[in-house]
Amino acid sequence: MQYLLKILSLCLSLSSSLPFSCAAGASQTFDKLASYSNPIISGFAPDPSCIRVEEQFFCVTSSFSAFPGIPVYTSRDLVQWKQIGNVLSRPEQLPTLSQVNQTTGGIWAATIRHHDNRFFVTTTLVFDGKPQLDPTRWDNMIFTNDDIFSNNGNGWSDPVHFSFEGYDTSLFWDDDVDGKVYVQGSHAWHVFPAIQSFEIDLNTGKNLSEIITLWTGTGGIAPEGPHIYKRSDAYYLMIAEGGTGLGHMETMARAENITGPYTPCPYNPVLTNANTTEYLQTVGHADLFNDTNGNWWAVALATRNGTVNFPMGRETVLVPVVWEEGQFPVFNGGKPGRVHVSMTGPLPLKQSPTAFPDTIDPLVGHPQNVTFPPNTTPPRQLVYYRFPDFSSFTVSPDGHPNALRIMGSAENITGDGFAGTSSFIMRRQDALEFSATSRLQFDPRVENEEAGMSLFIQRTQHFDLSVVRLPVNNAGNVTAERLGNFVILRTIDANSSSDGLHDTLSTPAVVGPLMEGPVDVLLKIQAVNASTYSFSYSDNQKDKNSDWVLVGTGAASEVSGGFTGTLVGMFATGNGRNSTTPAYFSDFEYFPVEGVY
Ligand SMILES: *[C@@H]1O[C@H](CO)[C@@H](O)[C@H](O)[C@H]1NC(C)=O
Ligand SMILES: *[C@@H]1O[C@H](CO)[C@@H](O)[C@H](O)[C@H]1NC(C)=O
Ligand SMILES: *[C@@H]1O[C@H](CO)[C@@H](O)[C@H](O)[C@H]1NC(C)=O
Ligand SMILES: *[C@@H]1O[C@H](CO)[C@@H](O)[C@H](O)[C@H]1NC(C)=O
Numbered sequence: 001m002q003y004l005l006k007i008l009s010l011c012l013s014l015s016s017s018l019p020f021s022c023a024a025g026a027s028q029t030f031d032k033l034a035s036y037s038n039p040i041i042s043g044f045a046p047d048p049s050c051i052r053v054e055e056q057f058f059c060v061t062s063s064f065s066a067f068p069g070i071p072v073y074t075s076r077d078l079v080q081w082k083q084i085g086n087v088l089s090r091p092e093q094l095p096t097l098s099q100v101n102q103t104t105g106g107i108w109a110a111t112i113r114h115h116d117n118r119f120f121v122t123t124t125l126v127f128d129g130k131p132q133l134d135p136t137r138w139d140n141m142i143f144t145n146d147d148i149f150s151n152n153g154n155g156w157s158d159p160v161h162f163s164f165e166g167y168d169t170s171l172f173w174d175d176d177v178d179g180k181v182y183v184q185g186s187h188a189w190h191v192f193p194a195i196q197s198f199e200i201d202l203n204t205g206k207n208l209s210e211i212i213t214l215w216t217g218t219g220g221i222a223p224e225g226p227h228i229y230k231r232s233d234a235y236y237l238m239i240a241e242g243g244t245g246l247g248h249m250e251t252m253a254r255a256e257n258i259t260g261p262y263t264p265c266p267y268n269p270v271l272t273n274a275n276t277t278e279y280l281q282t283v284g285h286a287d288l289f290n291d292t293n294g295n296w297w298a299v300a301l302a303t304r305n306g307t308v309n310f311p312m313g314r315e316t317v318l319v320p321v322v323w324e325e326g327q328f329p330v331f332n333g334g335k336p337g338r339v340h341v342s343m344t345g346p347l348p349l350k351q352s353p354t355a356f357p358d359t360i361d362p363l364v365g366h367p368q369n370v371t372f373p374p375n376t377t378p379p380r381q382l383v384y385y386r387f388p389d390f391s392s393f394t395v396s397p398d399g400h401p402n403a404l405r406i407m408g409s410a411e412n413i414t415g416d417g418f419a420g421t422s423s424f425i426m427r428r429q430d431a432l433e434f435s436a437t438s439r440l441q442f443d444p445r446v447e448n449e450e451a452g453m454s455l456f457i458q459r460t461q462h463f464d465l466s467v468v469r470l471p472v473n474n475a476g477n478v479t480a481e482r483l484g485n486f487v488i489l490r491t492i493d494a495n496s497s498s499d500g501l502h503d504t505l506s507t508p509a510v511v512g513p514l515m516e517g518p519v520d521v522l523l524k525i526q527a528v529n530a531s532t533y534s535f536s537y538s539d540n541q542k543d544k545n546s547d548w549v550l551v552g553t554g555a556a557s558e559v560s561g562g563f564t565g566t567l568v569g570m571f572a573t574g575n576g577r578n579s580t581t582p583a584y585f586s587d588f589e590y591f592p593v594e595g596v597y
């Protein structure tokens with residue numbers, strides 16, 4: 001190991017301007033230069049935090065109002081990632097998630113760490129509608145887990161809450177000095193933008209020291225997302241600044257003592273795509289880790305800027321890093337480092353199939369085929385919006401094996417959720433182009449009962465492709481004497497990032513043909529290219545390749561932007577009344593098109 005490290009540091013010190021040129025030849029333990037594509041965790045994967053434990057990498061990302069929340073991803077090669085669990089999988093862990101009523105609220109930036117064989121995740125539940133100085137705006141907490149694969153990936157503890165008027169909390173153990181554990185966090189930045197720190201008792205959440213300010217950054221707005229790393233010579237503090245938009249950047253400072261004073265890196269920002277025309281923008285909110293070969297890596301969030309801004313929300317990118325002893329790290333060979341779609345770096349060797357736990361979970365960006373077999377629960381990639389009424393979702397109910405029965409909620413998916421939960425279950429869009437289909441069997445008897453598929457970014461921005469029972473006249477037109485079933489496409493676009501109760505919602509419903517009697521259709525939502533979604537149905541269940549009727553198309557810009565990312569999946573609602581008629585969904589299939597950026 002010593003020998004290897006010597007070779008490594010010699011190699012790196014010779015090559016600071018060409019960081020990887022000698023890695024391949026230096027030693028057998030180095031891997032060949034390899035190409036990969038960003039993002040590595042695509043679609044609704046903001047604020048990444050990653051660690052290595054032995055030969056395996058683990059990441060967590062922000063989940064806002066999605067439940068289960070705080071997805072945990074794993075990889076051994078840094079390129080293929082699989083979601084293996086969710087930190088937040090039981091409503092009892094955090095009942096107040098149900099009170100979040102802003103799309104920008106909910107679970108913000110988690111940090112994952114591993115210490116003494118235990119995993120730790122610290123995060124903040126943010127009630128974004130409350131003032132910055134309202135202490136109840138921020139609920140900071142720490143989850144632990146001694147066996148990350150246990151209990152089907154859901155074996156995380158109830159949280160220990162701790163008091164901190166801010167967000168983006170991280171943990172650092174000062175093992176070389178005295179083993180004390182410190183929280184770092186971003187103080188409510190409208191008020192006093194600063195990175196703060198204090199010593200914590202992990203068992204009780206009590207602070208064991210005064211809260212002190214470590215650094216206020218280089219002057220960008222919103223200094224946040226702090227992490228501390230110790231190298232032999234110094235404590236390195238890395239933070240994000242500039243806000244999570246186009247001015248986003250990563251900056252660093254270091255100190256001899258953990259409490260400071262912190263001296264800024266001479267070439268801040270160390271990582272940013274601001275003021276470039278890179279396809280990947282808003283790069284920042286990074287975390288650092290190394291692999292078993294001694295190579296360092298960063299993950300960060302980024303958004304795509306194609307024909308539509310942020311079509312899939314904020315996603316996770318990977319950046320090779322050279323970090324010599326005594327120096328600040330260098331990201332992708334640049335000062336500042338830049339992030340591209342096509343990257344090269346000394347990736348760990350591709351692992352055997354045993355690299356992943358033997359679960360049926362799809363890799364990120366790979367197809368998923370959900371068949372709802374008896375005696376199973378919906379796969380962990382599917383999320384609800386806050387907490388569902390679990391009794392509204394039944395896998396393989398009597399008489400309907402291999403189907404998901406959804407009872408429509410009174411609240412529809414545009415509602416704020418305070419009249420009750422909505423019957424909503426979806427997965428992340430993790431490829432720019434995809435096709436998602438599901439079979440729907442539905443025999444609604446009451447006006448406005450509705451079930452279908454939706455493409456959803458927030459409650460004020462979604463497309464619904466559904467079957468709904470509406471009044472109809474003898475010519476089959478909507479609005480008359482009797483009731484009939486129609487396929488509709490509804491566009492909800494409040495054209496606003498705010499989702500207060502007073503948004504004006506536009507709901508133009510494009511109405512397909514009248515369908516008499518019980519409905520048995522295939523529904524299909526497709527991202528045909530980066531700017532357009534299409535919505536189709538077919539009543540030919542025998543052949544999924546034929547007889548599709550296009551109901552309409554929608555502009556991706558109507559479901560882009562925001563903090564989160566796009567979801568696609570299923571829902572049912574009575575639009576104001578609890579449905580009496582169940583909707584049965586089966587064969588929910590999601591096919592991403594690989595390699596499209
Ligand atoms: C939404 O949250 C804000 C602050 O978090 C609160 O003032 C408001 O009453 C909430 N709205 C509802 C309907 O509960
Ligand atoms: C914990 O933090 C509070 C607020 O800063 C402070 O008043 C208190 O003294 C701290 N506790 C300890 C043990 O330092
Ligand atoms: C670091 O802390 C030690 C012990 O508290 C102190 O003697 C030393 O002066 C501090 N160094 C700096 C640079 O503040
Ligand atoms: C981008 O350019 C603006 C305007 O010149 C400047 O204020 C800002 O600091 C730059 N941002 C970065 C991260 O370089």
Ligand SMILES: *[C@@H]1O[C@H](CO)[C@@H](O)[C@H](O)[C@H]1NC(C)=O
Nearest residue numbers: 246276277278281305306307
């Ligand atoms: C994003 O893309 C659009 C369209 O290609 C372009 O006009 C705009 O300048 C880009 N923005 C950035 C920050 O690169």
Ligand SMILES: *[C@@H]1O[C@H](CO)[C@@H](O)[C@H](O)[C@H]1NC(C)=O
Nearest residue numbers: 005289290291292293294295
């Ligand atoms: C990797 O990082 C850990 C701490 O994060 C450190 O203890 C270890 O020495 C590093 N390994 C190499 C090879 O740099």
Ligand SMILES: *[C@@H]1O[C@H](CO)[C@@H](O)[C@H](O)[C@H]1NC(C)=O
Nearest residue numbers: 367368369370371587588589
């Ligand atoms: C999905 O599963 C169903 C049921 O096993 C099967 O009929 C279908 O062919 C599968 N689709 C794909 C794409 O594997």
Ligand SMILES: *[C@@H]1O[C@H](CO)[C@@H](O)[C@H](O)[C@H]1NC(C)=O
Nearest residue numbers: 412413414415416448575576
């Ligand atoms: C959906 O819910 C919203 C908010 O409660 C309501 O304004 C709207 O009318 C409902 N949509 C339908 C089609 O009933």
Ligand SMILES: *[C@@H]1O[C@H](CO)[C@@H](O)[C@H](O)[C@H]1NC(C)=O
Nearest residue numbers: 473474475476477478511512
């Ligand atoms: C409504 O029915 C009339 C025939 O009575 C037909 O001409 C018209 O196109 C229909 N309108 C719609 C919107 O389907």
Ligand SMILES: *[C@@H]1O[C@H](CO)[C@@H](O)[C@H](O)[C@H]1NC(C)=O
Nearest residue numbers: 493494495496497506557558
């Ligand atoms: C949305 O708002 C923007 C900015 O106010 C405006 O330019 C745009 O036309 C609006 N779009 C729609 C569909 O109303």
Ligand SMILES: *[C@@H]1O[C@H](CO)[C@@H](O)[C@H](O)[C@H]1NC(C)=O
Nearest residue numbers: 307528529530531532533553
């Ligand atoms: C995307 O697809 C739509 C529908 O086929 C088409 O009208 C549009 O021109 C396409 N846009 C791009 C950028 O290819």
Ligand SMILES: *[C@@H]1O[C@H](CO)[C@@H](O)[C@H](O)[C@H]1NC(C)=O
Nearest residue numbers: 389409410419420576577578
């Ligand atoms: C719908 O059902 C839920 C749960 O049974 C109940 O709490 C709620 O009041 C009902 N809503 C309406 C509008 O009847």
